[in-house]
Amino acid sequence: MEQTIEKLKEQARKSSSGETGDQRAEDLESYLRNKLREYSTSLNIPQEVILEAWEKQRDYSAINYYQEANQPSIDADNVKIFETVENMLKAIGEKQFRCPVCEGISSNPYKCNSGKEVQKKPCDWKVYGFFGDLGKGIHVFCKDKMKGETIFMPLSWESN
Numbered sequence: 001m002e003q004t005i006e007k008l009k010e011q012a013r014k015s016s017s018g019e020t021g022d023q024r025a026e027d028l029e030s031y032l033r034n035k036l037r038e039y040s041t042s043l044n045i046p047q048e049v050i051l052e053a054w055e056k057q058r059d060y061s062a063i064n065y066y067q068e069a070n071q072p073s074i075d076a077d078n079v080k081i082f083e084t085v086e087n088m089l090k091a092i093g094e095k096q097f098r099c100p101v102c103e104g105i106s107s108n109p110y111k112c113n114s115g116k117e118v119q120k121k122p123c124d125w126k127v128y129g130f131f132g133d134l135g136k137g138i139h140v141f142c143k144d145k146m147k148g149e150t151i152f153m154p155l156s157w158e159s160n
Helices: 002-014 018-043 047-057 085-092
Strands: 079-082 138-142 147-151
Touching (some): 018 047, 085 138
Parallel strands (some): 079 138
């Protein structure tokens, strides 16, 4: 784990010259250590395993990948943790999700397909867009995939 963190710090350091690169390396290390500790405690999974999974999933620069949007707080109220994807799908039940913009029901957890009109056109809000879920969705984390994603709120969870 220490070698991986050092490698990532070096990449961050090289992303900009002088003090800026040094600061990016320090910020990245601080972020990683805090997030790894948080995830490890909440998931009961060793930090090394979590970092290895993140690195396998990462396909762009470390300074852009390691940020709150990709590793949100795992112990927040808007996070549900599941052992498996299958368990998550069972918990969701019928594939009906509340769009945070039009408040219609979408069968897609990432892109609204409710058919409701917003500004004279069918809503096509995307949870992965710049404004995300507008604070109305949920982040689901599946341990078997070591991955979390923000989705529209399943209707079956609205009362929970």
